[in-house]
Amino acid sequence: MVPGLTETAGPLERLITMKTAECEGIEETGALLAEACVARVESVEPIPGSHNVKAVVDAGPLGMKTVVCGAPNCRPGLLTAYVPLDKKVVQGVESDGMLASGAELGINRDHAGIVELGSLEGCAPDAAIEIDNKSITHRPDLWGHHGMAREVAAILGLELTDPARLDLLPQGPAAVTVRIEDFDLCPRYSALVFENVTVQPSPLWLQYRLTAIGLNPINNIVDMTNFVMAELAQPMHAFDADLLHGDTIFIRAAKPGEAFRALNGESYTLEASHLVIADSAGAIALAGVIGGGDSAISEKTTRVVLESANFQASSVRKTSSSLKLRTDASMRFEKAQDPVNTVRGLARAVELLREISPGIRLVGGLADEMREMTAPPAIELSLEWLERKMGRATEPSEVRRILRSLAFGVSEAQPGVFSVTVPSWRATKDVDIKDDLVEEVGRMVGYDSITPRAPLLPAAVPPGNAARRFQHDVRNLFVDNGFTEVYNYSFLSEEAARAFGLDPAAHIRVTNPIASNQELMRASLLPGIWKNITGNARHRESFRLFEIGLEIHRREQGLPEEIPHLVAALYDRQDGGIFELKRVAECLLPGARTVPAEARDYEHAARAAEIHWKGAVVGRLFELHPRMVDTGRAAILDLDLRLIESLSGERTKYTPIRRYPSSAFDLSVIAPLREQAGKLEGAIAGFAGPLLEAIQFVRQYSGPPLVEGTKSVSFRLTVGSPERTLSSEEIAAIRTTIIERMRDLGYELRV
Amino acid sequence: MLDESIQELASRCLARIAAAGSPEALEAVRVDAVGRKGALAEISKGMGKLTPEERKRIGQVLNAAKQQLEAALDARKQEFGDAALRARLDAEWVDLTLPAPGPRRGHLHPITRIQRELEDLFVSLGFTVLDGPEVETEYYNFDALNMPPDHPARDMQDTFWLDGGNLLRTHTSPVQVRGMEHLGPPLRMIAPGRVFRNESVDASHEHTFYQLEGMMIDRDVSVAHLLYFMKTLLTAIFQRDVTVRLRPGYFPFVEPGFELDIRCLICGGPGCPVCKHSGWVELLPCGLVNPNVLRISGIDPEKWGGFAFGLGLTRLVMMRYGIDDIRHLQGGDLRFLEQF
């Protein structure tokens, strides 16, 4: 298709990668074909004690050769392929070269015996460049070799020849009638009828080409349809005409529940959303996906209906994904193929069939039903726009040359503005705006011709992201205090949710999870941290870790709520670290109160509290229940960072340093052992009145001489006034008031 | 006569000062010599009998002796003080090779580290850092990015679907759309975050990984500008000058779309196993924002243009630290995490 091509596969692969699509590698094919030649087996002699035979062959220009061969079909008179190799002795016989199977030569996958052939014409070592499918998702034309040839010709400035000769299409009334129910789903359906068909293996050149691109040669008719598909990106299908009912082909929606047996031997139950090709008896093909088993080509076939159609991309994609059936045809159709291409495919088929099925005859003219096709509007492309987008100028002549080499029609509507028409095979989905043309020109001039340039921009402070900054600050605080950051998955198992008292039904569920233990979206970070604790406890006696991540909670409608949480854990084989964790929490939340709370099922029954800060419950501090971690103690802090961030950030206001000295005195309260110091502190602070500056826990004590079951809790109170120095009488009065009021509450004070 | 006894007294006292073995003994000497009832005081009491001239002279002699003794006392006292301090310092020896109490500093996750580096870099270039939800709608994850239903590009991204019809974002690109909607043009933003693909996990594949999306929308944004920012970014990331190249790549939300490769940092170009012998390593997809995407987000593509890119943070972290198993990143093993 590119007659002037001289580049070898390596440089070509690099050019295609840089200008068209990503290549994944080069596969050398048919290496042995370099020296292979047709040879005739002259005589065959058994080798005693071996299934191998000693054969003498006439290798034409290479002369008579004696080889050892193990193929069951090695017989006198056979034309096969001889490959000269170094002489070696096999089972006492000197073997000068070898006779090769189709698989050894790379022609087909047959390794049951040596190849039986007429000629090796068209079989030479070659290379297949593998293209990454993902990089041509938008290019229906590149799903055929001719499309890639056009790219190569454009890249190298060479001429492109067209393998399809439309003059080969027959004239006159068609032998089949085509009825399209919905032209949206099937914009065009073309068909030809052939008779006097011979179904036989394809010539080796055809087998070789299909094998080289990973297709399996089957028979000449099927191979031809695959060849045209690979060459022109036009999927085709051949029906055995004698197995069809009636002479009308219907393209219609499947009937709900309609049964269909496909070529692959599988049976499918269809739905109304599936498009089928049908005869008067029922579905004969799944449109754009696969043919039917009941009308398949076989050795008995003598008449063929050849389909070359165009189907709506999304309909094919839906059908193929709902039936989990991806075929070479469906992969092409779902990229939005060109309806113009159907008859080109048929024309090419006519030419090929004449060669590979000698005596074949066309019956009637071309059947061709289609929706009216309108040319897409021309695209205006100004050179100024092109330069603005690329960041470099391009000569008008260069733009014109590039676009024309890719088969765009170019005229200069006004100076500096081109009017560009799009070839039909690029117009289905790929190119419809001027930005698409920027790409065409850009890739062909080469992006390496563009010099990086800093934009001119106003100097401005970008809007901040307070929530993210806050989270980074929290990370710093915890890392500074010895905690190491972990990342856990967002998925949970039902079991893990239940272990933390969470109802699996309340979670958002993944409908296609990787595994059944990853089917819930985490509504808590605790299960992940728990796993980290038990995992690391196997190697460490003591550690600190934390995670900042999103809790995901179901909402009545719309997107779920995603709440950033911090969960920090402090594990030690012996000591509980809950007070250390409380200290770090207070670094983040100055003035926070830890309020004992009823323990949850997974919490230590006597060591669980809520964290109160600025009037809100912002989190929990607890020790894990010993049943959850039996090797040591794990203290856990769980904070709602969104809430905390919303409460943070008050401006600090300065208060003048007091001019008059304050005074301090201590008080010790005798209380039952389990009385909360926080409660006592609150009560004392309340009784101290407005002159109290600060109250601080000093120590607590239990033991002699105190009564058993009691403790003494000491506080230091600082009192003062901004207006004057308090007299010793005033200070004594405050102290006395507190003592009396505490006694009213039933507490004795040690004075 | 009197002069002599003063001299004698002074030298006796000086000898006692020198011999004093403790601060207490020294104090006793001071009381005896220059105290109110000490020897010098006794002598001055007897001066009443002297003539005025004599009294004046002896007074001077006494004064000189007193000053001499007091200086000696002070010096001796200082010696005792110095010795006591030296003894105290010596007694306060500690073994400074012992470990300090308290916890060691913890460690940020390596992804956090690299993400912060990039956030700082982009903020310094005038970009704002945006967040988007991890659970996304089909609209933001696909439709608004020019991937309508049944678009074949959706197949490239194996998607986790959630009950209720939402999905886990397969890329950080939805934040582009949210950013355009909320902030409008001109706009410079990045969006680092967690993304999900329905893939089986092995040493090099994860279903949960991290990306950093970047976008700039302004009056005139060209491929040349994109190249400038990419080079700046990559030079900062790899802390050396990097050679980049753009080649065509298809992503529905950009047009033209590129794959950006960098010259292999291991071999520098001739080819090695890391670059699969090509001399180049594919690093990030990028491109000029597709006008359809701008339009969907309410921005006029005739007036505004932009570029966008997506950087794989997970892959970057693995490249930088030479991590050979992606599963470590979410494995929670401190033996791994403490290395960063």
Ligand SMILES: [Zn+2]
């Ligand atoms: Zn390399």
